[in-house]
Amino acid sequence: MKHVKAVIFDWAGTVVDYGSRAPMGAFVETFEQFGVPVTIDEARGPMGMAKRPHIAALMALPRVAAAWEARYGHAPGEADIDAVYDVFVPKNVAVAAQYSDVIPGVAAVTAALRADGVRIGSTTGYTREIIDQIVPGARAQGFEPDSIVCTGDTPEGRPSPYMIYRTLPQLGVWLARDAIKVDDTEVGIEEGINGGTWAVGVAVSGNAFGLTEEEVHALAPDEFARRRAAAVERLRAAGAHYVIDSVADLLPVVNEIESRLARGERP
Secondary structure (H helix, E strand, O other): OOOEEEEEEEEEEOOOOOOOOHHHHHHHHHHHHHHOOOHHHHHOOOOOOOOEEEEEEHHOOOHHHHHHHHHOOOOOOOHHHHHHHHHHHHHHHEEEEEOOOOOOOOOHHHHHHOOOOOOOOOOOEEEEHHHHHHHHHHHOOOOOOOOOOOOOOOOOOOOOOOOHHHHHHOOOOHHHHHHHEEEEEEEHHHHHHHHHOEEEEEEEOOOOOOHHHHHOOOOOOHHHHHHHHHHHHHHHHOOOOEOOOOOHHHHHHHHHHHHHHHHOOOO
């Protein structure tokens, strides 16, 4: 009997958009428009969260909050978060389709999983209107999950497990331990841990590296190793049971988890 019943993937940085680039320009442009610039590194910090909480987290950064108060005469509040979010979403929708390239290996790995009877789910920090821009391109390149659960579909986003809880019944899986969550962000790993699934971190293709595939290949070996070690540590610290470079490396991990479940082990 097959023990691993489902694999639930994140989207940006995990199955599409190598380096998780799409939201970055939108965040930076939006804060620039409000006269309170943020850096790419600051914008990447809360990646994986729903976008409004992500914006709230950025505005809570002491440097950003101080800059906001200097500009507007008050600390950022809920109305300010809403105002920034309302500007951000159309920017992210506008660029999303340009970042729908499927990461190498994803189509082959998900096809192999399906051939083995494993269901393919997905959760995302994107809203439905953003993911709708990405799905057609991903489908054309061989990635089409059986389920997509977005921010806004559940009472709360990551790191809560609500999206996992919504995904499992859509996939016909009722034991969370029979599912694997694959994600490139800390809050996405926490989502899986909190939901009772196995959690596999993606170190190189995602947010922790933040580079295109070409930029990754251009790194000197020692610089690559340094960045990779830092990304692995971040994901392990969030609770990942395994960390891989990209989804292309997933199948051996699925096989190992299958063996562990067969022995009666649990996440």
